[in-house]
Amino acid sequence: MITLRDIDNLAELARLELSAEEKAGFEKDLNSILTYVGEVQNITAELGDSDQPDLTRNTMRDDIVTIETGAYTRSLVDAAPTHDKDYIKVKKILG
């Protein structure tokens, strides 16, 4: 069971500010959804060696630069909510 304290903790980890009302709603929804998806814990089948899903494979490419330096600088910097010349402005990170 997820408690309101867990919700606070998860919201902090996920960098989400939630209202008190929303936290209560999430407590209910998350518990109901986790109960449903928790069904997967009952799986008894085991994967045989030949059944291993082929989800990963190496994809190599030549180690060469394919775009012109600075081609995207302007559009990427402009996309940031606060920026100055060629820099994205952020708050002070270290106290």
Added chain:
Amino acid sequence: MIDLSTLTISKARKAIIAGEYSSAELVDEYLKVIKEKNGEINAYLGLYESALENARAFDNLSTEEKSKLTLGGIPIAVKDNILVKGEVVSSASKILENYLAPYDATATRKLKDAGAILIGRTNMDEFAMGGSTENSAYGTTRNPHDTTRVPGGTSGGSAAAVAGGMALVALGSDTGGSIRQPSSFCGVVGLKPTYGAVSRYGLMAAVSSFDQIGPITRSVEDAEIIFNIIKGKDAFDSTSREETVVQSRGKVIGVPNTFVRGGGISSEVLKVFDDSIEKFKSLGYEVVDIELPNIKYALPAYYILNFAEISSNMSRYDGIRFGTNIDSEKLFEVYSKSRGAKLGKEVRKRIMLGTYVLSAGYYDSYYGKANLARGVIKSDYEKAFDKVDYILTPVAPTLPWKIGDKVTDPLSIYLEDIFTVTANLTGMPAISIPAGFANASGTKLPVGIQLMAPEFAEDALFEAGKVFENKL
């Protein structure tokens, strides 16, 4: 007047090359319909202002140049999570309001290179989370067949645009059914290609191990034309690959009866499904029963993996690099206030769930088990495909529901994905094809069927799909 109601890509292309009408005239026809209908349907979030100009530029080409372009002058709509350089692309989220795409997605670049005219961006569930387009931050899309009902989702705007005569073709993206289910709800064709068949470069990532871009069209042939243009290996997406083996398929269709008839499916949907089985039989297909022993774990496993990957993919929307933010004194609060206020409820809920299932104490029992289930289910499907050439199921267990009906019961929307998620879990291609209509309080609502085939057997889906479509 151009008759849009029977138009296909090949008809439009012939007419344009023959000079019966120009691309600009065709685009203008669609813009007129959009102007007339979009206020109610809300299929488009925005139109690309350059569309008419691009159509005129195409019209100025020589006949020879025009006939070299497979999609010469054809108007296409694009889901709002696929990048078109210089245009707003928001994933129907407030956090990306007014965000401009810095480059073209590979899929949109390929369409442009083939001569297509991109006309606008279509509505969706925010960041492709939902199943009804009700999770858009810019209002729900309405089903053109009954505007009190949902068009499905998450590519609901694309499906509604095609069904409502507001686009000839649209691109969508499919993470757990997001192309196929709205196509079924709106009575159009939708293809979820094999994982890796189409590059996702320039598609905003929702669930990276499931996402695929695919076409939503009025005919199977049109879906095939679009797929053949956008597919292929791309240096910008390392998961994309080329399959050179030709997948020749026979005429045996497997139906997982225990799964399909195990309850939870509406009688109207089941009737159209049963009629479709009879149609396939009359077309010379053999229909056999198959077992998928671990299928009951498909939906739970799908959602665990969905939450996990979403919580990771959404971390880039931090109020620093993209779109809009809420300023504050402390860096932490810039993150938490921006994300709290500008990401929709469903997005925040899934981020929370993903954070939970990936946390140290629960990782093995949720994420680990879900990955195991994914492998076992993929193996079940591979074994089934040793015996059959296709697997046939409904697309969704219910008819399009009334807008607002499921808002208070979020789990019930997740259950709508029961038949579609397996194609994403296994990476296999699946197509949704209109199969008939059902009556719901006096209105005729479309119902689709889903054909699935092994990896890179899209051609087989088109073949069987065309045969079935002609029988309707």
